[in-house]
Amino acid sequence: MREKLARFMVGRNGADALSKFFLYVALVLVIITMFSHNAIIYLLAIASLVYSYFRMMSRNVSKRYYENQQYLRMTDKVRDKFRGASAKAKYQKSKAVYEREQKKIYKIYYCPSCKQKIRVPKGKGKIMITCPKCKMEFVKRT
Template sequence: MRFSYWYSRMMAGRYGSDQLGLGLIVIYLVLVFLARLLGLPILSFLALALLVWGIFRIFSRNTSRRYQENAVFLKYWGRITHWFRTASGRFEGWRGRTLYRMNDKKTHRYFRCPSCKNTLRVPKGKGKIVITCPVCHTEFTKKT
């Protein structure tokens, strides 16, 4: 009971931990692991500096400055996590188009319009044909 009382009194008015602090600890652990694995002492010093910075942030009484630092970190971290969250959607469309084309492989050919770069699907086995783009009305000749 005494330790928790002492700790709560000591931490009163201090910033405490936040997302940036957690990120610093994770980066510290990764750098220590890499320093041990690769045998590079410079990584150990860098990891130690990050750990000291993280501890300084936890015990700091300048809460407004620590809040601003965390807000900047969260802004960039949000962009990174958003990119990873939407990455599956970017690859989903590509995968769906590829599977669709694989099913059509025996019956149709795909060409790109030389003007607007639109993808056009034409039936296979018709010989040399003139293809008209439905978007820009450019005509070009291809062999199916």
């Protein structure tokens, strides 16, 4: 059965971003129709669903590709805002995990002269630390 479906879809457009958008619109409109019982909204949901499947089954791939690219260009700023927020959250999370792991292995000191952050290995006892920035030496316990 899987091979038959794969053979059927050869040369067809398939699900792209615009087709998925129309599927989501149809889903939202169907949910609204459940509560409002409005025939016009229901017809819009059916039309959106039909158009989405038309795009997926279309053999005119170049035209569907062009339409999808226009849709992606129009929604680029909105998608970047959502993508940026999630990427920023992932970065913050990975940074926190990295810092936690570093605190297990290293001790962080600040140079008394230039306030440069200096990382030294833990468990070495009293050591002489040389600031890489200003070359000042000071003694600390790790």
